[in-house]
Amino acid sequence: MFAPAPAYLVGREKVREFARAVHSTSPLHYDPAVASAAGYSDVVAPPTFAVVVQEATLAQLLAEPDAGIDFSRVVHGEQRFSYTRPIVAGDELTATLAVTSIKSLGGHSMVTAESSIVDASGAHVVTAISTLVVRGEE
Amino acid sequence: MRVGDVIAEQTFGLSRDSLVRYAGASGDFNPIHYRDDVALSVGLPGVLAHGMLTMGLAVQPVVDWLGDRGWVSDYQVRFTRPVLVHAADGATVTVIAKVGVVEEGAARIDLTVMFGGETVLGKAQVRVTFA
Numbered sequence: 019m020f021a022p023a024p025a026y027l028v029g030r031e032k033v034r035e036f037a038r039a040v041h042s043t044s045p046l047h048y049d050p051a052v053a054s055a056a057g058y059s060d061v062v063a064p065p066t067f068a069v070v071v072q073e074a075t076l077a078q079l080l081a082e083p084d085a086g087i088d089f090s091r092v093v094h095g096e097q098r099f100s101y102t103r104p105i106v107a108g109d110e111l112t113a114t115l116a117v118t119s120i121k122s123l124g125g126h127s128m129v130t131a132e133s134s135i136v137d138a139s140g141a142h143v144v145t146a147i148s149t150l151v152v153r154g155e156e
Numbered sequence: 157m158r159v160g161d162v163i164a165e166q167t168f169g170l171s172r173d174s175l176v177r178y179a180g181a182s183g184d185f186n187p188i189h190y191r192d193d194v195a196l197s198v199g200l201p202g203v204l205a206h207g208m209l210t211m212g213l214a215v216q217p218v219v220d221w222l223g224d225r226g227w228v229s230d231y232q233v234r235f236t237r238p239v240l241v242h243a244a245d246g247a248t249v250t251v252i253a254k255v256g257v258v259e260e261g262a263a264r265i266d267l268t269v270m271f272g273g274e275t276v277l278g279k280a281q282v283r284v285t286f287a
Binding site: 057066071093 | 168176179180181182184186191198201206208211213215216220221223224227229230231232235255269287
């Protein structure tokens with residue numbers, strides 16, 4: 019278990035920027051009026067937006083000297099997001115990382131990191147689970 | 157809505173610009189996604205799209221199909237093959253979204269995501285919860 023990462027405030031423009039970057043066209047990600055009509059308090063983040071919040075926790079892992087992980091040798095193996103509710107602009111989110119599994123496979127290592135993300139009230143929003151493959155020296 | 161129904165099919169064109177834009181938006185600045193020399197030095201055939209970019213765009217046809225009728229409550233993928241993005245020609249990624257399971261108030265949508273005639277994501281499953 020790692021210490022919680024600093025709180026992340028979800029900005030409307032960040033949601034729009036991320037939505038454009040994943041080639042999204044849904045007005046729920048861009049237009050607060052459309053999001054409001056659908057029952058949300060502001061624009062809704064795309065389903066993979068949680069990776070932005072998770073990033074701070076993965077940075078903690080990669081910066082951990084004991085882990086000895088070379089960033090340029092890391093390949094993403096698997097990813098999952100399990101949501102309790104969608105992320106919306108205005109959310110203040112805090113992510114806490116736990117490394118849940120480390121396996122060695124033919125010279126490579128597989129690390130599974132689980133980031134639990136809660137809102138300002140402490141309620142669960144999403145858990146982001148990454149399996150990273152650290153490729154061995156050739 | 158029945159199991160096996162194709163609910164959406166979409167083609168995405170990726171360029172190196174897409175990768176730089178995604179790097180900025182996501183905060184993932186791993187140089188294998190924008191520097192050929194670094195990619196080659198770690199044994200890769202060239203610059204690859206971020207797996208998370210492929211994952212992110214692959215779910216968008218489902219989000220568009222769903223509209224305000226519900227939301228994505230779970231989404232998982234395995235990154236099985238890289239998407240190589242050529243400096244001049246880019247890359248074309250095709251997504252087919254098919255109903256896998258229908259439940260009370262929810263469904264599982266299975267994605268087939270192809271690049272260069274091969275699937276690049278495995279077990280790509282989206283759970284949608286209807287409002």
